[in-house]
Amino acid sequence: MPIDDSEDVLLDGLVRSAFQIMGVLTRISAEHDLSLTQLRVLGILRDQRPRMSDLAAFLGLDKSTMSGLVDRAARRGLMTRAPNPADKRAVDVLITDAGRQLTERMYQEARTALAPATGRLDEQQRRQLAQLLQPVITPPPPLG
Amino acid sequence: MPIDDSEDVLLDGLVRSAFQIMGVLTRISAEHDLSLTQLRVLGILRDQRPRMSDLAAFLGLDKSTMSGLVDRAARRGLMTRAPNPADKRAVDVLITDAGRQLTERMYQEARTALAPATGRLDEQQRRQLAQLLQPVITPPPPLG
DNA sequence: TATTGTTATACTCTATAACTATA
DNA sequence: TATAGTTATAGAGTATAACAATA
Numbered sequence: 522m523p524i525d526d527s528e529d530v531l532l533d534g535l536v537r538s539a540f541q542i543m544g545v546l547t548r549i550s551a552e553h554d555l556s557l558t559q560l561r562v563l564g565i566l567r568d569q570r571p572r573m574s575d576l577a578a579f580l581g582l583d584k585s586t587m588s589g590l591v592d593r594a595a596r597r598g599l600m601t602r603a604p605n606p607a608d609k610r611a612v613d614v615l616i617t618d619a620g621r622q623l624t625e626r627m628y629q630e631a632r633t634a635l636a637p638a639t640g641r642l643d644e645q646q647r648r649q650l651a652q653l654l655q656p657v658i659t660p661p662p663p664l665g
Numbered sequence: 666m667p668i669d670d671s672e673d674v675l676l677d678g679l680v681r682s683a684f685q686i687m688g689v690l691t692r693i694s695a696e697h698d699l700s701l702t703q704l705r706v707l708g709i710l711r712d713q714r715p716r717m718s719d720l721a722a723f724l725g726l727d728k729s730t731m732s733g734l735v736d737r738a739a740r741r742g743l744m745t746r747a748p749n750p751a752d753k754r755a756v757d758v759l760i761t762d763a764g765r766q767l768t769e770r771m772y773q774e775a776r777t778a779l780a781p782a783t784g785r786l787d788e789q790q791r792r793q794l795a796q797l798l799q800p801v802i803t804p805p806p807p808l809g
Numbered sequence: 810t811a812t813t814g815t816t817a818t819a820c821t822c823t824a825t826a827a828c829t830a831t832a
Numbered sequence: 833t834a835t836a837g838t839t840a841t842a843g844a845g846t847a848t849a850a851c852a853a854t855a
């Protein structure tokens with residue numbers, strides 16, 4: 522098995538960039554008294570209304586962890602629960618207006634924080650990078 | 666401020682790929698009873714011998730958190746402490762042979778786990794993606 | 810005085826197990 | 833019986849504060 526081939530170099534780059542992005546998102550989350558996972562859930566809820574179990578499965582968390590996470594976010598008025606119309610056992614999770622506003626603010630902060638990094642690429646390179654990342658990103662399994 | 670411009674699309678791709686990479690690394694860490702941060706530290710120690718305070722600063726952790734993290738890894742024989750030759754206050758952190766072996770195994774597992782994703786690109790695209798990521802990645806501040 | 814590191818303490822995040830309600 | 837969710841409990845990761853040793 523050859524080392525330092527194109528897969529290794531790519532893996533290294535992906536891992537480094539991932540840690541950098543995560544560092545920024547973790548800092549921004551913390552500045553708003555949120556965990557990274559809560560930030561991620563808010564991002565998902567922007568355009569989905571999943572049930573608890575789907576969220577847990579997608580995030581790789583236990584359902585009990587989901588309960589606690591949504592509890593804490595709900596207590597702060599960022600998410601709410603609603604009964605699922607089709608299954609009386611299920612509970613849907615929704616983002617509130619306040620949650621949506623906070624999410625947009627945090628994503629704006631992320632963009633600002635990463636501007637020095639992404640700004641090292643010109644317009645064409647940015648589009649190219651985004652396109653090359655597309656096939657790498659696992660198509661998210663449908664929620665719900 | 667225009668939305669959905671090339672910076673937004675790129676940010677979205679970077680964030681998604683980061684969560685995907687982190688998911689893989691978190692799972693692999695957990696399968697070896699390690700935290701993601703411990704995996705990261707092991708990766709750093711492969712070719713550095715930083716002092717506690719430098720590691721903490723680089724990772725954005727408190728020095729007390731560093732103490733605990735190194736404690737737990739040392740208890741498992743993956744890292745060791747050694748006095749810094751130049752500063753009697755300082756403590757260097759070193760990877761052990763066992764730690765190095767485990768680290769290489771985990772990185773191999775990461776490569777395998779991500780092969781389906783990176784495999785969607787051909788050789789030239791992989792090299793191109795790695796090159797485009799390079800300017801985005803913050804040059805790591807020197808440790809020590 | 811300032812820096813390096815450890816220890817004591819408290820809080821958050823997480824999973825496991827036991828439980829209730831519904832399918 | 834199996835699935836969806838909550839609650840009680842325990843372990844790991846984290847930061848703050850107080851401390852000892854060295855610069």
